[in-house]
Amino acid sequence: MSDRDDEVFGGCLVTAPVVLGIETSCDETGIGIVRGTTLLADAVASSAPEHERFGGVVPEIASRAHTEALVPVLHRACDEAGVRLGDIDAVAVTAGPGLVGSLLVGVAAAKALGLALQRPVLGVNHLACHVAVDRLAHGPLPQPALALLVSGGHSSVLLVDDITHAVTPLGATIDDAAGEAFDKVARLLGLPFPGGPHLDAAALDGAVTIEFPRGLTAAHDMREHRYDFSFSGLKTAVARWVEGQQAAGNQIAVAEVAASFQEAVVDVLVTKTLLAAREHG
Incomplete structure (x- = not known):
């Protein structure tokens, strides 16, 4: 060619x-x-x-x-x-x-x-x-291929047999997309817009010290939403944690919150994508 x-x-x-x-x-x-x-x-x-x-x-x-x-x-x-x-x-x-x-x-x-x-x-x-x-x-994609799409408006797992006409959605967010959650948590922490890159940069200076929830990973959720994502509850958990620290008069450790939040998001994305890869060859 x-x-x-x-x-x-x-x-x-x-x-x-x-x-x-x-x-x-x-x-x-x-x-x-x-x-x-x-x-x-x-x-x-x-x-x-x-x-x-x-x-x-x-x-x-x-x-x-x-x-x-x-x-x-x-x-x-x-x-x-x-x-x-x-x-x-x-x-x-x-x-x-x-x-x-x-x-x-x-x-x-x-x-x-x-x-x-x-x-x-x-x-x-x-x-x-x-x-x-x-x-x-x-060059050409392997067939089949598994794709994880993570953006401001979408978080999806796709099974791709032929990109022109055989793309099967396996899972998606049922509420907030990962990128949307990043932006909202960044705003909560006082970081500039667009929040995602600033939150990611802040996380580099922090340690994972806070245990935030992993949405749709419980056994009963995995039956109905096996490859789906949910980040609304995580976003709310971060907001409640920040409110609690402010009420107690504590300074918000932005880097630690950012790192812990990001760890929770990535953990779910990677875990569910690897599960889909194992179960769909």
Whole structure:
């Protein structure tokens, strides 16, 4: 295969399609361009600074930011890839899951491009795409493959037989996602937004000294929610612990709380993922 990802079928040279992808599921506007499995461009604009004073992503602000950023990001991606819009063979766009207003901006842009260019528009699940992007760096996935997705809005375990049409959800969060819990606990500890990276940095300086609960790991929970996650109770437990320390007049050991909280989250994620891997080959 050449650097253009061209292939020979039936004695004919077939050029790999150039696909433009639009991602607007949350607060980042992303446009990528690939030729076959070769990444040509990856341009991103983030509205995170606009959400900082609110301590979390505000959907209305995010959708407006997507509207303002899409055209500049599109131009950057095309320039980086060295392609014109007329070179695009298809347009892919995140159709879900995500913030409704943000998704609508991306889908509207994709439909407009498809109509103007007379190209097909393909709606994709961005969780499956988190897995598919690994192909760009490491080639085809082993079959079957198990994927653990951990983000601000989602915590999922997926069984992947074929990334294009055979992705089976094995488990997911039944309340807060791990990333959401990270952000909320970080806010509770007075750490800046986005909370996840700051909490992780604080945890590096702390020891695991507090025993926080591991959600959905009791025997009766494992029967009904074998591969599912729950971080709402953990988040509440941290809040109650902090309130108790404050009521007693004690200084909050932020690093120790961060390390103990992070240990509880990672413990559950790793334990359930390894269980799924053992039971699904």
